[in-house]
Amino acid sequence: xxxxxxxxxxxxxxxxxxxxxxxxxxxxxxxxxxxxxxxxxxxxxxxxxxxxxxxxxxxxxxxxxxxxxxxxxxxxxxxxxxxxxxxxxxxxxxxxxxxxxxxxxxxxxxxx
Amino acid sequence: xxxxxxxxxxxxxxxxxxxxxxxxxxxxxxxxxxxxxxxxxxxxxxxxxxxxxxxxxxxxxxxxxxxxxxxxxxxxxxxxxxxxxxxxxxxxxxxxxxxxxxxxxxxxxxxx
Numbered sequence: 001x002x003x004x005x006x007x008x009x010x011x012x013x014x015x016x017x018x019x020x021x022x023x024x025x026x027x028x029x030x031x032x033x034x035x036x037x038x039x040x041x042x043x044x045x046x047x048x049x050x051x052x053x054x055x056x057x058x059x060x061x062x063x064x065x066x067x068x069x070x071x072x073x074x075x076x077x078x079x080x081x082x083x084x085x086x087x088x089x090x091x092x093x094x095x096x097x098x099x100x101x102x103x104x105x106x107x108x109x110x111x112x
Numbered sequence: 113x114x115x116x117x118x119x120x121x122x123x124x125x126x127x128x129x130x131x132x133x134x135x136x137x138x139x140x141x142x143x144x145x146x147x148x149x150x151x152x153x154x155x156x157x158x159x160x161x162x163x164x165x166x167x168x169x170x171x172x173x174x175x176x177x178x179x180x181x182x183x184x185x186x187x188x189x190x191x192x193x194x195x196x197x198x199x200x201x202x203x204x205x206x207x208x209x210x211x212x213x214x215x216x217x218x219x220x221x222x223x224x
Contacts, residue, residue, distance in 0.1 A: 090156070098143060098144060104155050106154070
């Protein structure tokens with residue numbers, strides 16, 4: 001039972017490049033989320049999805065794009081990476097709108 | 113705007129020395145308050161959800177309590193394996209999608 005996985009775990013890219021972070025969950029949870037974690041800011045919500053083909057913006061969505069064609073996958077794309085997007089990215093999922101969220105192991109992204 | 117403030121930022125305890133972590137919050141109607149534990153290099157791990165003032169939940173050496181303005185995470189006779197960052201998050205009644213607002217965490221170190 002893998003739960004929720006993220007790939008890659010580490011990524012180094014250059015300014016201006018497109019990069020996609022993958023998230024996959026095996027629980028068939030309806031809700032999925034992307035957060036970034038930076039020192040001094042805690043976890044901040046980038047985008048979330050209530051179901052396949054339903055996505056909405058969180059607190060810090062600028063520069064990011066998401067899609068959700070299948071319930072189990074929720075990729076996050078940085079269309080043109082910037083140094084300010086250097087961060088640790090966490091994907092999470094939840095079975096309902098009021099239950100706890102379960103987090104993946106994270107992707108550490110460095111933009112040079 | 114929902115806000116979560118955690119204190120102290122860092123706490124160092126001797127093994128067996130009980131203490132409490134604080135989470136103060138302002139939210140437009142609390143749906144739930146969540147506590148997570150995060151180990152270095154890993155994703156947050158769910159601990160508790162509290163829904164109403166006066167509620168308490170326990171797990172091993174941890175007990176979480178909730179008032180109308182704050183939550184406490186009490187650690188009784190801690191062990192070195194309790195060393196981690198503890199995160200608090202709130203979910204508001206208004207707004208959709210199970211969005212959580214996180215504090216910046218308390219980094220706990222328990223020494224022998």
